[in-house]
Amino acid sequence: MLDGLLILLAFQFAGELLVQTLNLPLPGPVLGMVLLLAALTTRAAILQRIAPAANLLIGNLTLLFFPIGIGIVLEWDRYAEHGLALLVSIVLGTVLALVLVTGLLKLLLRSPS
């Protein structure tokens, strides 16, 4: 677990550092993810140690963003005037996106396997 966390933090730091140095319009942790993915494809055995830490973090994503997400209710005063836009964009936008991508997939993957 400790090794995994260490590897994840090291790659995050590498990502942040590159983004800062090269002034990239990109989140540092995302670049860290790309770097880790590239490193993983070399099949280096040591990197397999991220599994427990990675699974723990990914399995509890809801907990990690919960305190931020609750702000949508606790700070509703700030967003209330855009309530309709939020509702339409989130609910209708999501259903429409799902319909369109499902239709697209049906076209792209015709042969069942």
Place this chain on the structure above:
Amino acid sequence: MSAFSTPLFALLLTLTSYRLAWWVYERTGRHPLAHPFLLAMIPVIVVLLALGISYRDYLAGTAVLQFFLGPATVALAWPLYRQLSTLRHIWRQVTLYILIGAPLAAGLAIALAAICGAPADVVGSLAPKSITTPIALEVSRLTGGYPALAAGAVAITGIVGVLAAPLVFRLFRITDDRIRGLALGLVAHAIGTARAFEYGERAGAYSSLALGLTGLLTALALPWLWPWIAGLL
């Protein structure tokens, strides 16, 4: 300082509520409307209001949780790496699908919010709503959005996506688990992926793949394109 205004209490409150919410969620057979994000809100809000703790103080008290969103983003490389082999046979179709689908999901969120008259900061919070929260929060910083709005929009998008999926799949007569997984992962990120695993391992694997690739593409493209999009609003 009272014991109730410490980070320890904020964390304890959050973990207890989250744990309880999971227990109820499991009891309902994981019904989307009983998602822990929604259920855990109830005790937390009640306690914060009762004790007069502000959102700002609560957020500061739970900073340790937010810190781990960074390593969690990096960790997404792991499921993505594990699913790369499933790509071998249909990588062309999947690549094309993500290249069309990810901009489509973001574009619909942006266009619908803009049509309803939302200002650029609100639209910027909604644009990354189909991607997994740790990445969406990073992207929303670069698009000038509000973190709370971005995180809330992502969670509700996941829940709506999971609620609508069975109807949409019936409408299109979908029986292919690859399609179920790819659709849920692109539109409804981690919440959709958890649901995809209930269709089967295969659906879950494809959903993880779509979640990772959509998050990656959106994070790479959206901050770059944002100045241009904001100019149109």
